[in-house]
Amino acid sequence: MSIQVKAATVAEKADHQIEDSQASYVGSEICAGCHQAESKKWQGSHHDMAMRHAKPDAVKGDFDNVEFGFNNEINKFFRKGDAYWVNIKGADGKFSDYQIKYTFGVYPLQQYMVEFDDGRIQLIPYAWDDREASQGGQRWFHLYPEFTDSRDEFFWTNTGQNWNYMCADCHSTNVKKNFDLATNTYNTTFSEINVGCEACHGPASEHLNFVKNSEDKSQGFNRNLSKPVNQWVKRAGKNTLFPEEIVPTQQLLVCAQCHSRHVQISDNNHVDGNAFGERYMLSLINSNQYHADGQIYDEVFVFGSFVQSKMSQNGVACTNCHDPHSNELIIPKEALCLQCHTATTYAATSHHQHQENSEGAQCVNCHMPETTYMQVDERRDHAWHVPRSDLAEKLGTPDTCLNCHSEKDSSWSASLLKSWYPDSPTQSQEHFAPVFSAIDNGYLQASQALSHVAQNKANTPIIRASALERMSPLSDKNSLIAIARGARDPNEFVRLGAARGADSIALNERWRILAPLLKDKVLSVRVEAAYSLLLLWPQLTDEQKELMQPALDEYISVQEFNNDRGFSHNNIGTVYANQGLWEKAETAFKTSIRLEPNFAQAYVNLSETYRRSNQDEAKSIAVLNQGKNAAYNNAQIPYSLGLSYLRKGQTNDAIDNLKLATQRAPNNGQYHYVLGLMLEKVDVNEAQRSLSKAYQVSQNPRHLYALCDMQVKYAKNRAPKCIEQLSEVAPPEVVEQLKVQLSNANK
Structure with a gap:
């Protein structure tokens, strides 16, 4: 059946009135009247095409009665008059016609959205590959072939593909979600359907008021979107330019509002407040989204990578490389790095060790490797990591060299890098990757090294914050000191990491460390501190509860902000x-x-x-x-x-x-462990297999001890070998106790 949609569910309300009392949105067409050059660059850009009405000037896909087979079923893409339609399977398991109301993105793929009567706007699972046919493009494809069950979060009618929550804030301007919990409906609005001028510059009505009476056309905005560095200078003995002065601006805060992995927690103005966490909860460098060495894994949208870099710490900003209006590179990529890195040193064979003008000689291919998302969208890592094949060999992190030399291995590339750069401090310097990898794999004995990473000011703030976040299961002296110091750090992300990492610290110490954060100047820090202390609520005194209540109320408000x-x-x-x-x-x-x-x-x-x-x-x-x-x-x-x-x-x-x-x-050791204990009275052999599997996947000595203990009872011939293995990971007194039990059992 055909789903009928309400055209007015998403209201496009560009306010063209100029209000004196409060800045309002006027629309990009008004801006273009004076800023014609910038507007011309913006037109057709990824920002301009971030979201559009499904009309011929926006739709890239082939809707000319095309059929596309998937899972032995036929999907259809067609037109009815001026409207675009698809016939695909819905949540009820039946094929129905759905009208495409909006396009999403433009290149290298374009997605399409359906609007339902309850105000939900959902992205269909089929996307158009807009690359050239010679590159494999000009075709329909299923974006998420692993999510075809209607119970999957990422099935196209479910929350994982919901525009109102997942996408709107970054693809349109001045979005108000307007979810009604009582009726479970949306009435989402925006000022402009795409990413317009005011998405970055802020509402422009005050600017219009100002320029009426002034020749200075730059006034009337509160935001400073300029570059932090105006002059780069050469230093004696150095082959890289350095900032003469870094004057903090708000450019990165504005770009990061969309180019980061985060959860929106309020409508607060994080730009005027100069605090990202006033509006967003940032995802730090965790194992679900990044490799242990900080390279991108899941889709993280640049910011988390960029702030790991030396460039970020030295005042480089987005517009040093990208035109903010066209989104294109300001100069060819081969020349970008040479703005600051002396060509005679870094564009030389002695540095890149590849044939001149080859792919291997380009800076980006070694320092900004690509990861493909959504099957066709290649995105570069913006942390500018120096290739560390030695870490890849030990930890299994991506080896940039093997992107081209796929027939080789990391042992080969590590040896080659060592021979090329025998005196390189980078190839031998201490790195956080082995520590992050150890903790992520459950080796909590690495707590002292993790504490060192968190407190080492040579690491960027986001790495230190991520080290603190990983202390959540730890409660030793090392982690206590690191979290206490992190909670007093001037950087908001470090304080956020400290609040997240305090979960295992005892009540009195946790309260002492986190209580000041309940009044932190940044919302995200306050609510994380409140949540960490909430777990101890029954143990808190009445006075402590009273002190905590304002931040806890904010925590609840953050949840209510996302009550959809x-x-x-x-x-x-x-x-x-x-x-x-x-x-x-x-x-x-x-x-x-x-x-x-x-x-x-x-x-x-x-x-x-x-x-x-x-x-x-x-x-x-x-x-x-x-x-x-x-x-x-x-x-x-x-x-x-x-x-x-x-x-x-x-x-x-x-x-x-x-x-x-x-x-x-299958890789959860705790599940196998509990199953093994329960199977003891039913099937001893199966119980032992479960306990063996538990230790195999977890490397938890407790699981191996349970296996040895069971073998002492029921499989005495196997027990000695198990006890010998246990002796390598367990205290001597524990091993000795089992040996005594086995000796007694054999009498």
């Missing part, structure tokens, strides 16, 4: 659960499930709410069984369900669900 998403209500429920307000917690978790039936954590937390409030275990089991199907690929739900059945004495049901958990998360 399940995670926000789950977070609110967590606040109430920690405060023992069980009915409010239950309501919040149920709201989370209603909004996002595939959001697994809400089911787990609701079941825990029933358990902790001493309600019948059957209620926990019922909600977890509901979630097991809705979040069909989540492992935590069957794991929790297994524990619930165990508490009810239903051993077989418990084992079945724990097995399902290990199937859904």
Whole structure:
């Protein structure tokens, strides 16, 4: 059937009136009247084409009654008069006609959006490859072939492909989400459908008022978008130019509002406040989005990479390389780096070690390797890492050299780099990558090294912040000192990392360290500190609770700002659960499930709410069984369900669900460990296999100890070898105890 859409759901309201009391948006057409050169550059740019109405001047895809096969099913792309339509499978499993209302992006691919009656705008799963046919383009393709189940978050009608929350703030100007929780509908508005002049410069009405009476056409804006460095100078004995002076500007704050991986937490003006965290919660350098050495892994949109770089720390800004209006490079890429890096040194064979004018001789191919996202979109890493094949060989991080020399390995490239640059301090300098890798793989003994990374001012603030964030499972003296110092750091990201990393610190110390952050000048820091302390709410004094309440209220406000998403209500429920307000917690978790039936954590937390409030275990089991199907690929739900059945004495049901958990998360050692313990009374051999698997994937000595202990009881011939292996990772007294037990068992 054909879905009918409301044309007025998304209102394009460019306010052309000039208001004296408060700056308002006037629209890019007004700006173009005076700024013709800039406007001409902007027209047709990625910003201009970020989002457009689905009209011939915007649509790149072939809608000429084209059929595209996927999973042995036919999808159709066609037109009805001036409108563009698709016939694709919806959430009900049936093929229906949907009108394309908007285009999204322009090159190397273009996406398309459908608008529903409830105000939701969703991106269809098929995109148009706009590259040349000779490059494999000019075709339709499925963007997310792994997400074809309607229960997947990234199925096209679900939240992962929702424009109102996921995309709007960066692809349009002055977006107001306007979600109504009571009716579960949107009435999202924007001033301009695309990224217009005022998305970067701010509302222009005050500027118009000013230039009416002044020859100076630059006044009337609060933002300083200039470059931080006006003059670069040569220093004796150096082959790179240095800033004569760095005068902080707001350019990076403006670019980062879209070119970063973040969650929006408010509508506050982070630019005027000179604090990114006043409006956004930044993702730091974590293992889900970056490799251990800081190279990009998931799509992170530049900022997190850029602020790792020496260039960022030395005053280089986006417009040193990119024209802010056309988005193009200001000069050919071969010459960009040579603006500051002396050509006689860095454009020479003695430096790049490749044939002149070859691909290998270009700076970007070694220092800005590309990662392909969305199947065809190649994006360069903006951290300008120096290739470290030695780290790639040890840690499995990407080896830039192998992008071209794919037939080789990192042992080859590491040896070659060492021979080329025998005196290079970079190739031998201490790097945070081995420490991050160790912690990310559960080797918590690296805490002292992690503390050093966090406190080493030679590391950029985002790396120090990311080291602090990784201290979350640690509670030793090293992490305590590092977090305490990080909480007092002048950089907002370092303080944010300290707030995130304090989860395992004991109450008194955690309060002492984080309490000052409850009044931090940056919103993101205040709410992270409040959340960390919330976990200790039952232990806080009345005075401490009173001091904490304003920041906790802000934390709840941040969640309410995103009240169209399940995670926000789950977070609110967590606040109430920690405060023992069980009915409010239950309501919040149920709201989370209603909004996002595939959001697994809400089911787990609701079941825990029933358990902790001493309600019948059957209620926990019922909600977890509901979630097991809705979040069909989540492992935590069957794991929790297994524990619930165990508490009810239903051993077989418990084992079945724990097995399902290990199937859904085969690399989770804890799941295999608990399954092994439960199998002991049912099948000892299978129990040992589970415990062996637990240690194999986790390298947790506790898991190996459980296996050895079980073998002492039931498989005495295997126990000596297990105990010998345990002796390499466990305290001597623990090993000796097992040896005594085995000796007694053999008598």
